[in-house]
Amino acid sequence: MTPDETARAAGAAMYAGDLASQRLGIEITEIGPGRATAAMRVTETMTNGHKVAHGGYVFLLADTAFAFACNSYGANTLAAGAEISFVEPARLGDELIAVAVERVRYGRSGLYDVTVRRSPGGPVVAEFRGRSRTVAGSLLEPQTDNGASP
Amino acid sequence: MTPDETARAAGAAMYAGDLASQRLGIEITEIGPGRATAAMRVTETMTNGHKVAHGGYVFLLADTAFAFACNSYGANTLAAGAEISFVEPARLGDELIAVAVERVRYGRSGLYDVTVRRSPGGPVVAEFRGRSRTVAGSLLEPQTDNGASP
Amino acid sequence: MTPDETARAAGAAMYAGDLASQRLGIEITEIGPGRATAAMRVTETMTNGHKVAHGGYVFLLADTAFAFACNSYGANTLAAGAEISFVEPARLGDELIAVAVERVRYGRSGLYDVTVRRSPGGPVVAEFRGRSRTVAGSLLEPQTDNGASP
Amino acid sequence: MTPDETARAAGAAMYAGDLASQRLGIEITEIGPGRATAAMRVTETMTNGHKVAHGGYVFLLADTAFAFACNSYGANTLAAGAEISFVEPARLGDELIAVAVERVRYGRSGLYDVTVRRSPGGPVVAEFRGRSRTVAGSLLEPQTDNGASP
Numbered sequence: 001m002t003p004d005e006t007a008r009a010a011g012a013a014m015y016a017g018d019l020a021s022q023r024l025g026i027e028i029t030e031i032g033p034g035r036a037t038a039a040m041r042v043t044e045t046m047t048n049g050h051k052v053a054h055g056g057y058v059f060l061l062a063d064t065a066f067a068f069a070c071n072s073y074g075a076n077t078l079a080a081g082a083e084i085s086f087v088e089p090a091r092l093g094d095e096l097i098a099v100a101v102e103r104v105r106y107g108r109s110g111l112y113d114v115t116v117r118r119s120p121g122g123p124v125v126a127e128f129r130g131r132s133r134t135v136a137g138s139l140l141e142p143q144t145d146n147g148a149s150p
Numbered sequence: 151m152t153p154d155e156t157a158r159a160a161g162a163a164m165y166a167g168d169l170a171s172q173r174l175g176i177e178i179t180e181i182g183p184g185r186a187t188a189a190m191r192v193t194e195t196m197t198n199g200h201k202v203a204h205g206g207y208v209f210l211l212a213d214t215a216f217a218f219a220c221n222s223y224g225a226n227t228l229a230a231g232a233e234i235s236f237v238e239p240a241r242l243g244d245e246l247i248a249v250a251v252e253r254v255r256y257g258r259s260g261l262y263d264v265t266v267r268r269s270p271g272g273p274v275v276a277e278f279r280g281r282s283r284t285v286a287g288s289l290l291e292p293q294t295d296n297g298a299s300p
Numbered sequence: 301m302t303p304d305e306t307a308r309a310a311g312a313a314m315y316a317g318d319l320a321s322q323r324l325g326i327e328i329t330e331i332g333p334g335r336a337t338a339a340m341r342v343t344e345t346m347t348n349g350h351k352v353a354h355g356g357y358v359f360l361l362a363d364t365a366f367a368f369a370c371n372s373y374g375a376n377t378l379a380a381g382a383e384i385s386f387v388e389p390a391r392l393g394d395e396l397i398a399v400a401v402e403r404v405r406y407g408r409s410g411l412y413d414v415t416v417r418r419s420p421g422g423p424v425v426a427e428f429r430g431r432s433r434t435v436a437g438s439l440l441e442p443q444t445d446n447g448a449s450p
Numbered sequence: 451m452t453p454d455e456t457a458r459a460a461g462a463a464m465y466a467g468d469l470a471s472q473r474l475g476i477e478i479t480e481i482g483p484g485r486a487t488a489a490m491r492v493t494e495t496m497t498n499g500h501k502v503a504h505g506g507y508v509f510l511l512a513d514t515a516f517a518f519a520c521n522s523y524g525a526n527t528l529a530a531g532a533e534i535s536f537v538e539p540a541r542l543g544d545e546l547i548a549v550a551v552e553r554v555r556y557g558r559s560g561l562y563d564v565t566v567r568r569s570p571g572g573p574v575v576a577e578f579r580g581r582s583r584t585v586a587g588s589l590l591e592p593q594t595d596n597g598a599s600p
Contacts, residue, residue, distance in 0.1 A: 017199025020207065049167025055229050056213045057170065060206025079205050080559075081235040081581070083383050083533065085431065086228070087406045104424050106387045109530075111427055113413075124404050127411055129429055131385065131531070230409075231431070233383065233533050235581065237556045254574050256537045259380075261577055263563075274554050277561055279579055281381070281535065317499025320507065349467025355529050356513045357470065360506025378536070379505050385531040
């Protein structure tokens with residue numbers, strides 16, 4: 001498989017099991033080696049008063065884009081942690097777009113930057129930096145162990 | 151009002167408008183000046199394969215505890231950002247408990263530490279540190295402006 | 301003044317008072333609106349055993365590039381905080397290069413990404429993200445107040 | 451050796467090689483399992499104008515306390531990264547005190563919180579959270595390999 005094919009196959013395998021992302025209507029609109037784009041519409045059940053999205057859902061979208069990006073090489077990779085800065089609120093009805101790009105990989109670690117915008121090319125809602133850790137196993141083979149020791 | 155009464159009144163005002171937390175079954179089990187505890191059970195729609203909770207929901211719970219803690223003085227306070235480290239996975243059926251405590255306040259800024267555990271006294275799932283910023287307005291008075299410029 | 305001239309004037313004003321950077325031999329090799337590059341050679345007094353640079357000096361260099369970048373518009377701007385990931389050790393004799401670029405500005409806040417490399421184009425030593433806060437006053441006028449309330 | 455003896459022996463071994471800390475006059479005033487206290491006086495060469503300490507030196511002191519705390523079990527442990535919030539400036543002549551305490555260890559990872567104060571019991575200058583990673587080797591035996599692959 002080419003790196004792009006690997007990324008798409010890994011993404012498909014992840015999405016199939018990711019009930020959380022499916023139920024929130026998150027779509028992976030683009031994926032490639034070390035990068036992924038995720039989109040989600042802010043619904044009423046995501047708001048916390050004043051028609052503003054709960055910051056947790058903004059994080060969740062960014063974290064999803066990050067997860068697909070850091071698993072795009074096919075090796076099982078976990079989120080070790082992340083930092084987020086909330087730039088401006090997302091609002092009911094916004095079509096949020098999270099673009100994840102790899103900054104650096106070293107050993108089994110990686111750093112990924114994710115920018116969440118209110119719409120494609122729209123104003124920035126949040127900036128996120130995720131830290132990944134690759135563990136044993138592959139997304140592209142039958143798995144017998146999904147241990148998640150960091 | 152005493153500080154404890156202010157915290158409870160601010161928490162009640164927040165919770166009433168927080169559809170996101172209500173729909174996820176999050177409960178604020180304790181609140182006081184500069185602190186709050188939030189609880190949430192991991193349901194199937196929060197999992198992302200392998201019966202492991204999507205990290206975004208772990209963050210969301212921690213962020214909720216943080217929001218209630220930093221608003222407990224009654225002044226409108228926003229999440230400016232946060233850092234999270236994922237310690238071990240949360241699983242389907244876990245009753246997660248997030249305890250937020252204030253570390254320091256300075257000017258209009260504050261730092262709050264949140265520990266998420268798998269159950270009360272159980273193993274740590276995540277460590278979170280939130281950065282808050284107090285803006286104009288009060289949770290305890292009629293509001294005409296909920297501008298969120300950070 | 302053009303934005304580039306403002307950046308150079310602000311940088312010169314900062315450097316003149318920055319005894320710490322001068323004594324460490326840090327040079328600002330490039331500055332423009334929202335960006336700056338700083339260089340520093342790792343000397344023996346910066347090492348903490350095994351000829352490896354103390355991580356604090358790697359941070360200090362990144363923080364310096366960040367400070368010059370976020371002050372490049374001429375308005376007094378403070379470091380509110382930062383996150384650093386250490387990618388690989390810097391060693392005695394390395395000519396470290398820290399390149400700071402602005403990611404986003406919003407209200408009086410800003411985010412700046414700094415990559416520290418072992419040499420220009422060399423391997424990454426650290427990735428840094430700084431959070432800035434603009435306060436009253438200008439670097440380009442006589443100052444009577446350098447209050448630093450965050 | 452008891453845990454306290456191990457911590458003291460590990461600290462002594464680290465300090466002996468830590469030219470950077472020695473030259474800055476940093477003293478390790480207390481060390482135990484998972485904790486350490488470091489002290490440093492702000493000298494003129496640490497200032498960056500207006501008699502305010504360069505934030506890099508505040509970080510360096512916190513990072514030093516963190517390093518001694520996470521190595522206090524005797525196993526070679528590296529700083530993987532850190533987050534710092536600057537609360538208020540440190541000034542020329544301040545006797546800064548950094549107290550590092552372990553928050554959680556899991557697998558080969560750890561999180562340590564460091565508070566830097568202007569003097570013992572004085573106002574907070576910065577809050578720091580360090581992420582550690584234990585690698586092969588011991589501080590208490592002859593070392594043949596100090597590889598630092600994260």
